[in-house]
Amino acid sequence: MTEVATARRSRITPEREAELYAAVLDLLSEVGYDALTMDAVAARTRSSKATLYRQWGGKAELVVRAMRHNKPGGIADVDTGSLRGDLHEFMSREDDCAMERNSDLMRALAMAVHSNPDLMRAFRELLIEPEMNEFQRVMQRAVDRGEVRADRPALEYIVHMLVGAFATRTMIDGLPPTQDFLRSYVDAVVLPALGVPTTT
Amino acid sequence: MTEVATARRSRITPEREAELYAAVLDLLSEVGYDALTMDAVAARTRSSKATLYRQWGGKAELVVRAMRHNKPGGIADVDTGSLRGDLHEFMSREDDCAMERNSDLMRALAMAVHSNPDLMRAFRELLIEPEMNEFQRVMQRAVDRGEVRADRPALEYIVHMLVGAFATRTMIDGLPPTQDFLRSYVDAVVLPALGVPTTT
Known part of the structure; x- marks a missing residue:
């Protein structure tokens, strides 16, 4: 706020x-x-x-x-000591039921932004940018720890990867985003793209 | 057809x-x-x-x-001998101008599917599934060539990765998808997630 x-x-x-x-x-x-x-x-x-x-x-x-107000905040404050731990923690902030409802609401907003420039501006400034800034902090910690190289190209595409998981899961697969699905996507896509080993 | x-x-x-x-x-x-x-x-x-x-x-x-009808077809018929070549070729099927228009139209459809079950069915059966089948063939060739391991987890998430690139680029970045952007995303995200080296 x-x-x-x-x-x-x-x-x-x-x-x-x-x-x-x-x-x-x-x-x-x-x-x-x-x-x-x-x-x-x-x-x-x-x-x-x-x-x-x-x-x-x-x-x-x-x-x-x-x-x-409805979204759990403070992902950057969760510091598990590894990028995999931080991202898995991020995917577990909401239970599956809350995640499905929030994902429906986000989709409703994302659909409307295209024809409502003031909504687009508020959506970007108050929802997307703060979340991206938090992600930047999480990623910066991973870079500082030496887990991710500072010039790794996928660092620019974190949001693209995550939005793809949510959007495809709900709109094309027709399934709710669940913690299990998102954690498996982090391990299969996000961490390998960043060059982080996913040995469990 | x-x-x-x-x-x-x-x-x-x-x-x-x-x-x-x-x-x-x-x-x-x-x-x-x-x-x-x-x-x-x-x-x-x-x-x-x-x-x-x-x-x-x-x-x-x-x-x-x-x-x-409007989309260029036959991505599976393009066989450059490498997955990187095939995906870059795929991203170059349309010029930037055609890609921007198609991306706008696809977004208009993707928004409408949620409240129109018959559109959702047609969208999936006639657009998504044929394209996914073509991608399966491209991926299978990469597996057969030994470029990608058959059990690589990211193989399940090709569509998620690509949809993320298009959706985030147009709806959050507010930029048109261009060939340059998509090729750079393929190199930064898709190929590393699949474990394919991207040395140019």
């Missing part, structure tokens, strides 16, 4: 904020981003639209902040 | 078929899958709706066949 955002929402209790975000995500999964209205959010949460706009500026930021 | 499909459309000349498919793809990029109607296709192509339904069964199959 940035300082600006915290200041802006200072009059809302954390409990109330969590309640609001949960309602927004319920609406998102029920009707999708394009059909989701601030009126519906106001009605569902017994808020005034003026309050919602004052606190979040608009639909895009409200939805993206709700999404971010 | 299956025998059944060829028989079903035998009264249409290949030129007329190509013209129809081009019109369908234009409409798809203009209005998206959900807003695309058989009425609009009929009007744009000066066909009767009855003809369209008789020849293609419905919107899902018509759109997917149009998409397939």
